[in-house]
Amino acid sequence: MKKSTVAVGVIIALGVVWTGSAWYTGKQLEKNVEAVVNKVTADTSKKLDAEIHSTVKDFHRGWFSSHFILDIAPVKGITIDGIKSNQSLQLNVDVDHGPFPLARVSSGNILPAMASAKLSLINNELTRTAFDGAKGKSPVEAIINYAWGGAISSDITLAPAEYKDQNNSLTFEGASYHVDTNASMNAFDYEGKSKKITFSGKNNIEVVVPGMTFSGHQNKTPFDFMTGDQRLDFESISISTAGKPVARLDGLSFGANVDLSADNKKLNAKGEYAVASLSIQGQDFGGGKIAMDLASLDVVAFADFMKDYRQLGKELVASTPAQQIDPNYISSKLKALIVSHASKLKKGEPEVKWLINWKNEKGEAALNLDYQAADTNKRLDESANETAALDSQLKYVAAKLVLPVDMAIEVGKKGLMVADHKSEESAKAKATQGVNGLVGLGSMFKLITLENNTVKLDAQYSQGYITLNGKKMTVDEFRQQYGRLGSLH
Secondary structure, eight states: OHHHHHHHHHHHHHHHHHHHHHHHHHHHHHHHHHHHHHHHHHHHHHHHTOOEEEEEEEEEEOSSEEEEEEEEEEOTTOOBTTBOTTOOEEEEEEEEESSSOHHHHHTTOOSOOSEEEEEEEOOSTTTHHHHHHTTTSOSEEEEEEEOTTSOEEEEEEEOOEEEEOSSOEEEEOOEEEEEEEOTTSOEEEEEEEEOOEEEEOGGGEEEEEOOEEEEEEEEEOTTSSEEEEEEEEEEEEEEEETTEEEEEEEEEEEEEEEEEOTTSOEEEEEEEEEEEEEEETTEEEEEEEEEEEEEEEEHHHHHHHHHHHHHHHHHHHHSOHHHHTOHHHHHHHHHHHHHHHHHHHTTTOOEEEEEEEEEETTEEEEEEEEEEEOOTTSOOOTTOOHHHHHHTTEEEEEEEEEEEHHHHHHHHHHHHHHHSOOOHHHHHHHHHHHHHHHHHHHHHTTSOEEETTEEEEEEEEETTEEEETTEEEEHHHHHHHHGGGGGOO
16 A cells, blocks of 8 residues: 555656646747747858748647747848748647657657657648648658757658659659757767659650668868768669660769868868769679878868858859859859969868779779879979979879779770670770770880789879889970870870
8 A cells, every 4th residue: 555655646746747847848948949949040041051030930838738830931132042032931840848748758768858849841832832742741840859958859751752744753752861969059960761762854764763871970160161971872873764774873872071180270081982883774884983082171271262162152043044054154163263262272281182993894993193282372482493383383193003904895895885886796896906005005105014914004293203103204304205295196
């Protein structure tokens, strides 16, 4: 009897505390929601370079839950593509109060939390097309959990949808994402998975992506850009026309990492693009990767470059429709931006390394490219000769190639079979002739060496000297020996 009374007493006490805490959480939510929403909106506006504002409407507070509508729209007088002046994005927000939000408890999570919110889009003029594609369901839903310490955990779901117009159709089988944010909102961990995506367009073209995953960790820096790592993996991407295969990529992946040195003065970055297998019209071309390693880039110079890069993005958005689709106009703007920042970006003498690797059934080729810039902000004597002027621009540049001849012939053969529809025998003969001709020419001029039927090239320039396949020369000596190559056609 005593044990039963204690148990009931504990349950009653917990119920009273829960009810009181839930009511208090609801009061605090009503008092602070506007400030929290404004902070998130300001951070989002800054990151997206979009001037937007948000308003909390129709707030209703209960003992255990609250409800309100979040209205997001462009700042008055600001135009955003796709949004009319009288349109806004609206979200239904249902909040379960802590310390034990009912939504979390019902899903089996009994850990205490400040609140749990469920968000869904409201069907209005702006979102009607998205709702139609999702067959009347909210295209996006999210469950957001707020910890007592301020950390936020979000689970976002994209509903299956189908969108069509006169020429194209897109079928999407849904996706899910998870995002964790710390209390200061300056560190993010995320992961997600997308199901099958099918695009059909003109000329019976079809692109199918069975699934993809992504993940990453990002940190804000004092320099207004993010560091961290991210990865994107595609199971495969296949392209066909009228049911016939055109191309297929299996095991396609992208990875990147950006971090700062211990003193926050240098930026280091790595990136890699890889494909396990590439098939074109049924011909297997093999697989490979492109990897980049950047070291010792001056952080302040990079931050200034990114600031102007974002400003250029705004200018391009504000340009005329014709300019927005003109590649020459866009490339000229980008070139001007890069040229204007080139000398500052060379401060600190950053180094870039590239690795290009490709492998097929006949062998594996690799090309390594290394480059280290010289600090062009250092004063150069006006009487300096041509070599000194070159050394003022770069510290060294190097290239190393390893290319099996049989591997090159195999690539050429399959390329001819695809492009010219030649038979395998004819394509192999022509590819062999072409590759052997180039190898012979390179050997004759001593640009390459041939060992075990593998082409090798090792070239570098540093401080006035060129070293080619082990032979060291001055720039003038190199010109005397190889200058005649420029007259060849």
